[in-house]
Amino acid sequence: MxxxxxxxxxxxxxxxxxxxxxxxxxxxxxxTQPDIQQAWVKVAQQRLNDISSGKVEPILASDVFARINARLSA
Structure with missing residues:
Protein backbone atom coordinates (compact mmCIF):
# COMPACT_ATOMS: atom_id res chain seq x y z
CA MET A 1 0.00 0.00 0.00
CA THR A 32 9.82 10.61 25.19
CA GLN A 33 12.61 10.35 27.68
CA PRO A 34 11.31 8.63 30.82
CA ASP A 35 13.27 10.78 33.27
CA ILE A 36 12.07 14.01 31.67
CA GLN A 37 8.51 12.74 31.40
CA GLN A 38 8.53 11.76 35.08
CA ALA A 39 9.81 15.20 36.04
CA TRP A 40 6.93 16.84 34.16
CA VAL A 41 4.42 14.51 35.80
CA LYS A 42 5.80 15.55 39.19
CA VAL A 43 5.49 19.25 38.31
CA ALA A 44 1.92 18.77 37.02
CA GLN A 45 0.91 16.89 40.17
CA GLN A 46 2.38 19.62 42.38
CA ARG A 47 0.57 22.33 40.43
CA LEU A 48 -2.71 20.40 40.69
CA ASN A 49 -2.19 19.99 44.43
CA ASP A 50 -1.46 23.71 44.79
CA ILE A 51 -4.68 24.61 42.96
CA SER A 52 -6.78 22.00 44.79
CA SER A 53 -5.54 23.14 48.19
CA GLY A 54 -6.12 26.80 47.39
CA LYS A 55 -2.43 27.61 47.74
CA VAL A 56 -2.53 29.22 44.30
CA GLU A 57 -5.43 30.55 42.24
CA PRO A 58 -5.54 29.81 38.52
CA ILE A 59 -5.71 32.69 36.06
CA LEU A 60 -7.86 32.55 32.95
CA ALA A 61 -5.86 32.40 29.73
CA SER A 62 -7.91 35.30 28.36
CA ASP A 63 -6.74 37.44 31.31
CA VAL A 64 -3.12 36.46 30.77
CA PHE A 65 -3.27 37.32 27.07
CA ALA A 66 -5.04 40.62 27.83
CA ARG A 67 -2.21 41.57 30.22
CA ILE A 68 0.41 40.62 27.64
CA ASN A 69 -1.35 42.62 24.93
CA ALA A 70 -1.62 45.62 27.26
CA ARG A 71 2.11 45.50 28.01
CA LEU A 72 3.05 45.12 24.37
CA SER A 73 0.87 47.99 23.21
CA ALA A 74 2.07 50.38 25.91
Whole structure:
Protein backbone atom coordinates (compact mmCIF):
# COMPACT_ATOMS: atom_id res chain seq x y z
CA MET A 1 0.00 0.00 0.00
CA UNK A 2 1.33 3.41 -0.94
CA UNK A 3 1.58 6.34 1.43
CA UNK A 4 -1.20 8.28 -0.32
CA UNK A 5 -3.52 5.28 0.02
CA UNK A 6 -2.73 4.94 3.73
CA UNK A 7 -3.40 8.62 4.31
CA UNK A 8 -6.68 8.38 2.41
CA UNK A 9 -7.78 5.39 4.49
CA UNK A 10 -6.83 7.09 7.74
CA UNK A 11 -8.68 10.28 6.82
CA UNK A 12 -11.93 8.30 6.89
CA UNK A 13 -11.49 7.14 10.49
CA UNK A 14 -13.32 8.80 13.38
CA UNK A 15 -11.47 11.77 14.85
CA UNK A 16 -10.60 9.94 18.08
CA UNK A 17 -8.84 7.18 16.15
CA UNK A 18 -7.04 9.69 13.91
CA UNK A 19 -5.84 11.58 16.99
CA UNK A 20 -4.53 8.36 18.54
CA UNK A 21 -2.70 7.44 15.34
CA UNK A 22 -1.27 10.96 14.97
CA UNK A 23 -0.02 10.93 18.55
CA UNK A 24 1.53 7.49 18.10
CA UNK A 25 3.31 8.57 14.93
CA UNK A 26 4.58 11.77 16.52
CA UNK A 27 6.02 9.79 19.40
CA UNK A 28 8.04 7.69 16.93
CA UNK A 29 9.56 10.93 15.60
CA UNK A 30 10.26 12.39 19.00
CA UNK A 31 10.35 9.61 21.58
CA THR A 32 9.82 10.61 25.19
CA GLN A 33 12.61 10.35 27.68
CA PRO A 34 11.31 8.63 30.82
CA ASP A 35 13.27 10.78 33.27
CA ILE A 36 12.07 14.01 31.67
CA GLN A 37 8.51 12.74 31.40
CA GLN A 38 8.53 11.76 35.08
CA ALA A 39 9.81 15.20 36.04
CA TRP A 40 6.93 16.84 34.16
CA VAL A 41 4.42 14.51 35.80
CA LYS A 42 5.80 15.55 39.19
CA VAL A 43 5.49 19.25 38.31
CA ALA A 44 1.92 18.77 37.02
CA GLN A 45 0.91 16.89 40.17
CA GLN A 46 2.38 19.62 42.38
CA ARG A 47 0.57 22.33 40.43
CA LEU A 48 -2.71 20.40 40.69
CA ASN A 49 -2.19 19.99 44.43
CA ASP A 50 -1.46 23.71 44.79
CA ILE A 51 -4.68 24.61 42.96
CA SER A 52 -6.78 22.00 44.79
CA SER A 53 -5.54 23.14 48.19
CA GLY A 54 -6.12 26.80 47.39
CA LYS A 55 -2.43 27.61 47.74
CA VAL A 56 -2.53 29.22 44.30
CA GLU A 57 -5.43 30.55 42.24
CA PRO A 58 -5.54 29.81 38.52
CA ILE A 59 -5.71 32.69 36.06
CA LEU A 60 -7.86 32.55 32.95
CA ALA A 61 -5.86 32.40 29.73
CA SER A 62 -7.91 35.30 28.36
CA ASP A 63 -6.74 37.44 31.31
CA VAL A 64 -3.12 36.46 30.77
CA PHE A 65 -3.27 37.32 27.07
CA ALA A 66 -5.04 40.62 27.83
CA ARG A 67 -2.21 41.57 30.22
CA ILE A 68 0.41 40.62 27.64
CA ASN A 69 -1.35 42.62 24.93
CA ALA A 70 -1.62 45.62 27.26
CA ARG A 71 2.11 45.50 28.01
CA LEU A 72 3.05 45.12 24.37
CA SER A 73 0.87 47.99 23.21
CA ALA A 74 2.07 50.38 25.91
Missing amino acids: KTAEIISELANLPIEERALIADSLLQTLNP
